[in-house]
Amino acid sequence: MEVRVVNVRKEFERFPALHDVSLDIKSGELIALLGPSGSGKTTLLRLIAGLERPTKGAIFFGDEDASQKSIQERNVGFVFQHYALFRHMTVADNIGFGLKVRHGAARPSGQEIRRRALELLDLVQLSGLEKRYPAQLSGGQRQRVALARAMAIEPKVLLLDEPFGALDAQVRRELRRWLREIHDRTGHTTVFVTHDQEEALELADRVVVMSQGRIEQVGTADDIYDTPNSPFVYSFIGESSSLPVKVENGEVWIADRPIGLQAPHAPSGEAVLYFRPHDVDLLDGCSGCIAGTVAASRRVAGTRRVELEVGGERQRVEIELPVDHPAAQKSRVAFRPRRWKLFPKS
Amino acid sequence: MTTAPAKAGWRFRQPSVIPGFGLTLGFSLAYLTLIILIPLSGLVWRSAALGWADFWAIVVDRRTLNALKISFGTAFLAAVVNVVFGTVVAWVLVRYRFPGRRIADAMVDLPFALPTAVAGIALTTLYAPNGWIGHLLMPLGIKVAYTPLGIVIALVFIGLPFVVRTVQPIMEELDKEVEEAAATLGANRFQIITRVLFPGLAPAIITGFSLAFARGVGEYGSVIFIAGNLPFKSEIAPLLIVIRLEEYNYEAATAIAAIMLALSFVMLLVVNLVQTWSRKRYG
Numbered sequence: 001m002e003v004r005v006v007n008v009r010k011e012f013e014r015f016p017a018l019h020d021v022s023l024d025i026k027s028g029e030l031i032a033l034l035g036p037s038g039s040g041k042t043t044l045l046r047l048i049a050g051l052e053r054p055t056k057g058a059i060f061f062g063d064e065d066a067s068q069k070s071i072q073e074r075n076v077g078f079v080f081q082h083y084a085l086f087r088h089m090t091v092a093d094n095i096g097f098g099l100k101v102r103h104g105a106a107r108p109s110g111q112e113i114r115r116r117a118l119e120l121l122d123l124v125q126l127s128g129l130e131k132r133y134p135a136q137l138s139g140g141q142r143q144r145v146a147l148a149r150a151m152a153i154e155p156k157v158l159l160l161d162e163p164f165g166a167l168d169a170q171v172r173r174e175l176r177r178w179l180r181e182i183h184d185r186t187g188h189t190t191v192f193v194t195h196d197q198e199e200a201l202e203l204a205d206r207v208v209v210m211s212q213g214r215i216e217q218v219g220t221a222d223d224i225y226d227t228p229n230s231p232f233v234y235s236f237i238g239e240s241s242s243l244p245v246k247v248e249n250g251e252v253w254i255a256d257r258p259i260g261l262q263a264p265h266a267p268s269g270e271a272v273l274y275f276r277p278h279d280v281d282l283l284d285g286c287s288g289c290i291a292g293t294v295a296a297s298r299r300v301a302g303t304r305r306v307e308l309e310v311g312g313e314r315q316r317v318e319i320e321l322p323v324d325h326p327a328a329q330k331s332r333v334a335f336r337p338r339r340w341k342l343f344p345k346s
Numbered sequence: 347m348t349t350a351p352a353k354a355g356w357r358f359r360q361p362s363v364i365p366g367f368g369l370t371l372g373f374s375l376a377y378l379t380l381i382i383l384i385p386l387s388g389l390v391w392r393s394a395a396l397g398w399a400d401f402w403a404i405v406v407d408r409r410t411l412n413a414l415k416i417s418f419g420t421a422f423l424a425a426v427v428n429v430v431f432g433t434v435v436a437w438v439l440v441r442y443r444f445p446g447r448r449i450a451d452a453m454v455d456l457p458f459a460l461p462t463a464v465a466g467i468a469l470t471t472l473y474a475p476n477g478w479i480g481h482l483l484m485p486l487g488i489k490v491a492y493t494p495l496g497i498v499i500a501l502v503f504i505g506l507p508f509v510v511r512t513v514q515p516i517m518e519e520l521d522k523e524v525e526e527a528a529a530t531l532g533a534n535r536f537q538i539i540t541r542v543l544f545p546g547l548a549p550a551i552i553t554g555f556s557l558a559f560a561r562g563v564g565e566y567g568s569v570i571f572i573a574g575n576l577p578f579k580s581e582i583a584p585l586l587i588v589i590r591l592e593e594y595n596y597e598a599a600t601a602i603a604a605i606m607l608a609l610s611f612v613m614l615l616v617v618n619l620v621q622t623w624s625r626k627r628y629g
Contacts, residue, residue: 051526071529078530084523088545098531101541146527153531 077150260288421562432509492574
């Protein structure tokens with residue numbers, strides 16, 4: 001099912017949580033809403049589910065205007081961060097709940113409900129645990145049950161609110177791969193919220209980066225990482241360093257020296273240069289480069305991160321060096337970003 | 347640390363490393379013995395002096411049986427009424443924000459604080475055939491004061507806070523997400539309440555019920571004013587005990603007390619077992 005969010009605005013007691021957000025989600029897509037806390041990602045997810053009503057705007061499931069429908073009629077599967085399982089019901093009863101509360105002809109027979117529950121339990125790889133109560137399961141198992149419960153009603157959309165947020169790193173990684181598999185097998189249109197960029201980039205077909213109630217950028221992991229369209233996205237996704245610079249005659253300057261970067265289309269004036277710490281060329285001599293004094297250095301896995309003080313104002317930037325690079329304290333290092341982007345000074 | 351798996355039977359569970367187990371257990375046992383066990387065993391001791399045949403004769407006496415029936419019957423009815431309306435009151439206090447909520451919340455405790463005789467007199471004045479409410483009910487043929495119905499009303503008044511105060515904190519802890527989950531799965535409001543919320547509240551409601559019931563069985567002050575105290579009709583067991591005491595018939599008084607004690611203990615034990623069972627299931 002295709003989902004369209006059209007010009008949605010949401011206020012909580014006059015405080016705007018979402019400003020005029022629009023988003024198209026394709027049928028069968030796995031999409032991540034990524035942003036820091038307070039960016040409105042969970043609010044957007046709850047609006048799609050119908051757990052909140054938009055102040056303005058509409059949400060379409062296919063051609064139907066879903067914003068006119070109640071939560072019960074929307075037929076969405078929602079998975080909560082803290083599972084929200086019914087603790088007085090067995091695993092099988094939890095999964096069958098959505099079918100059991102249906103009315104009249106839409107309600108399958110008891111046997112059929114049980115069959116469906118066992119089938120889903122098999123899908124989430126928990127066969128044999130149908131008689132357990134949620135309190136007797138581990139966190140990862142509970143979240144699998146929650147997902148099976150959400151899928152039992154054959155939802156039009158599957159919505160997951162930080163589904164792995166309460167689990168430890170090992171289980172998270174495992175469930176991430178497993179969710180991708182389930183998605184590929186069942187083909188539900190799936191939206192999940194996360195503040196973990198690794199999770200979003202690894203798992204989703206497309207990532208929606210949000211900040212302060214607005215969508216900053218929508219794109220594939222490659223789009224978001226390689227061509228961020230705003231300083232926020234550049235600094236939020238992956239590692240980044242920034243330096244205040246000046247553009248004159250299509251050339252980038254730091255203080256009174258050109259640094260060998262050509263920016264023919266950039267308007268003259270003050271700007272901010274963004275680059276990735278690992279995406280730099282180290283240079284020996286320096287005519288047209290960025291040079292700085294090493295202020296700090298730390299070992300990060302296979303590389304060494306150094307902090308350089310650049311220019312008279314001692315601006316700090318981070319770059320990555322090979323582990324065996326002889327840059328000790330106080331030595332000077334010269335480099336030039338390989339890939340970079342200029343944003344106007346805010 | 348190796349912990350032995352919990353087996354059925356009597357055994358100490360390994361206490362935590364924080365000291366105090368011996369001291370607090372000893373204190374609790376001494377305290378319970380002093381405050382509860384000694385007076386109650388005195389009661390049993392005293393009634394045992396009667397001999398089995400005399401004891402049984404007093405217990406199966408028609409007047410005693412009627413008094414017991416009225417005491418336990420009215421207490422049970424009042425507890426049932428309180429469970430229903432006390433739960434509704436707790437729900438309103440927990441779920442809704444309205445002007446005067448705090449005052450309403452404080453009012454729930456009044457039956458705790460009010461001298462029970464005051465409550466009894468006030469209720470009697472209201473429900474007597476010429477009282478504010480009584481004269482409205484009179485034409486409908488409903489007599490409240492001086493009947494078992496009056497006793498039930500007095501016990502409802504006395505027992506309400508027990509239900510509200512046990513259910514309220516559990517209700518406050520209900521997870522909103524669980525309700526939302528049920529709603530997204532298609533459950534309507536009624537189904538959410540009966541299938542999702544109520545089972546979670548059941549242990550607290552049972553506790554509230556047993557507290558209100560126990561209080562009702564032992565209640566004296568408020569009831570004697572509104573009951574009319576007609577033997578065989580609206581005479582409660584605690585009153586019968588007082589009557590026997592005033593006749594210096596201590597043996598009969600203790601016999602009735604002992605049988606009340608036994609009945610109450612059995613009923614509370616049953617309630618507790620039901621509760622352990624439901625805790626285990628829903629824990």
